[in-house]
Amino acid sequence: MSNLQVLKEFLSSPKNIVVTTHHKPDADALGSSLALAEFLAKKNHQVKVISPSDYPAFLEWMHGNEGVIIFEGNNQKLSEQLIADADIIFCLDFNSLDRINQMGELVAKSKAIKVVIDHHLEPEKFADFEFLSLKAAATAELTYNLIRDMDEEHLIDENIANCLYAGIMTDTGGFKHPSTSKEVHLITAKLIELGADVTLVAKLIYDNNTLDRLKFLGFALSERLTVLEQYKTAYFAISAADLKRFNSQTGDTEGLVNYALSIKGVVMAAVIIDRVVTVKLSFRSIGNFSVNDLAREHFQGGGHKNAAGGKSSLSFEETVSKFTTLLSSYQEQLNNTLIVSTP
Numbered sequence: 001m002s003n004l005q006v007l008k009e010f011l012s013s014p015k016n017i018v019v020t021t022h023h024k025p026d027a028d029a030l031g032s033s034l035a036l037a038e039f040l041a042k043k044n045h046q047v048k049v050i051s052p053s054d055y056p057a058f059l060e061w062m063h064g065n066e067g068v069i070i071f072e073g074n075n076q077k078l079s080e081q082l083i084a085d086a087d088i089i090f091c092l093d094f095n096s097l098d099r100i101n102q103m104g105e106l107v108a109k110s111k112a113i114k115v116v117i118d119h120h121l122e123p124e125k126f127a128d129f130e131f132l133s134l135k136a137a138a139t140a141e142l143t144y145n146l147i148r149d150m151d152e153e154h155l156i157d158e159n160i161a162n163c164l165y166a167g168i169m170t171d172t173g174g175f176k177h178p179s180t181s182k183e184v185h186l187i188t189a190k191l192i193e194l195g196a197d198v199t200l201v202a203k204l205i206y207d208n209n210t211l212d213r214l215k216f217l218g219f220a221l222s223e224r225l226t227v228l229e230q231y232k233t234a235y236f237a238i239s240a241a242d243l244k245r246f247n248s249q250t251g252d253t254e255g256l257v258n259y260a261l262s263i264k265g266v267v268m269a270a271v272i273i274d275r276v277v278t279v280k281l282s283f284r285s286i287g288n289f290s291v292n293d294l295a296r297e298h299f300q301g302g303g304h305k306n307a308a309g310g311k312s313s314l315s316f317e318e319t320v321s322k323f324t325t326l327l328s329s330y331q332e333q334l335n336n337t338l339i340v341s342t343p
């Protein structure tokens with residue numbers, strides 16, 4: 001009996017279910033979680049979505065957002081109880097328990113059946129069921145496939161379709177990343193057929209900026225962008241003072257790294273941000289240069305070959321220096337990187 005058939009049996013009667021995703025969820029993480037939660041609720045399960053942290057305001061339009069429980073803050077005891085009482089815990093868009101911070105220990109200790117739906121490299125083995133694919137463009141793609149393969153596609157309504165479409169649209173970079181396969185386009189076509197409003201979703205995510213965010217973007221491009229032509233690398237170094245100056249909110253730096261990567265001749269881009277408690281790094285690359293390897297080896301992170309994140313316990317200035325110093329050891333690889341990549 002396949003994993004899918006066994007899981008389907010577990011879901012054949014009402015269960016207490018928790019759906020969670022990674023710290024600072026993006027559109028794919030939150031969209032997949034809310035879509036799955038709505039689908040499970042339609043099957044008469046008691047479902048709660050718990051996010052380890054807050055998330056960008058431009059995602060709050062997603063159906064079910066008002067019911068999301070934010071673990072950080074005043075909801076820790078409630079979250080702990082829900083996790084302890086859960087029959088099934090779905091873990092979406094992450095494959096290592098440290099990606100959900102303090103919640104990781106709670107999930108590990110829980111007696112609930114654990115299900116992972118994810119598309120990142122090098123998964124940690126902690127779940128009873130794994131629905132993984134490195135070839136998938138987004139966790140939303142895998143979530144759709146799971147619903148379809150359970151013969152429940154008829155339960156996907158406009159709200160679910162919009163959430164899944166948002167996840168696929170953003171994680172493919174607007175359908176321009178190498179992971180944008182024929183299957184991705186077939187799925188998005190089906191989601192449109194099922195009610196996804198592509199114009200509305202794109203507007204809510206991409207054309208929903210605050211004035212502060214736009215001013216921050218202009219400042220970052222003019223004052224905080226460094227291009228190192230000898231390494232085919234460009235990066236932003238954003239200090240805590242910069243964030244405070246522009247009243248930066250969660251999500252305001254999202255997508256910034258792509259501006260650096262868009263520069264002609266650049267193979268790798270990075271954003272280094274001083275979050276006070278820790279320094280966060282976001283990496284992007286094109287071709288066969290793996291930022292996943294760089295992030296794992298030097299910055300306690302990882303992700304995909306061409307998109308990864310990391311962190312540093314060094315000071316902001318020391319982290320920037322570490323990153324730029326490392327580039328000399330990658331110079332030959334960066335200069336010889338093939339521009340065309342495979343999914």
